[in-house]
Amino acid sequence: MLLIRCPYCEEERPELEFRNAGEAHIARSANIDAESDDDFEKFFFIRANPKGVIYERWRHIHGCARFFNAVRDTVTDKFVMTYKAGEPKPAKLPGASK
């Protein structure tokens, strides 16, 4: 079983307590009326789906129930790091060369 560190519970907890909540750092336009159909489609439907490092929202649904962000490698399924919701995308990942 995977252990995922919840930034609010401040410890690693079993994956059964968590639920994935899609890609992170997708900002809704402040002026959604002015969005073109193409831009709205990109915002609403199109996801990066990378092979490798992905930034995701997760929810500790059967724990503290909070949403947070996680950096995960889609190839190895390894969680690189987690951080609180609202915090900026980390500029540097632990263990990364650049």
Place this chain on the structure above:
Amino acid sequence: MAKAAARTKAAAASPSVERRPALAGRALSAPGVKVEILPPAERISLRAPQASLAALSKALGVTLPVKPKTSATKDGRTALWLGPDEWLIIDETGKDPLADCAKVTALHSAVGISHRNVAISVTGPVAAATVNSGCPQDLSLEAFPVGAASRTILGKSEAVLLRTAADAFRVECWRSFSDYVFTLLSEAASDAAN
């Protein structure tokens, strides 16, 4: 409001209306562990920001814990940390924590959930192994000491665990899940000693 309160009072006094707690009196003993349904208790779900905690703690008579996975108990009333702004308050003395919170003007949300939950006690030398049969958390005394509390998963149900002693757990689950949870723990109790 007053009318509704009067009606509730009349209903409570009427012999034709009787509240039957789920699974009341059910218990199972296995070598090294006992699983039993605990008596009804008063409970609230409390949500509040940091700024309101002092006032709420004073009104409730127990200091709301702010450290993850901890609880605080005073005079039969326990506050369990569930999340950064969420607590479960359990009162086993019959006093109403909802009424205490109603006097607090600081921002908060208190919801009465006394009869939403059923509490099951798991006690004995193999209590941790019994709970662990359905719960993936590390329940060793190092990781989950006496007083530790956590919302987690128990088999197919969500549950809140409180370790009341080295060999005793209070398992809180939703009423509609209580039959499943009690049966799961009973089966586990029979296995745990082996």
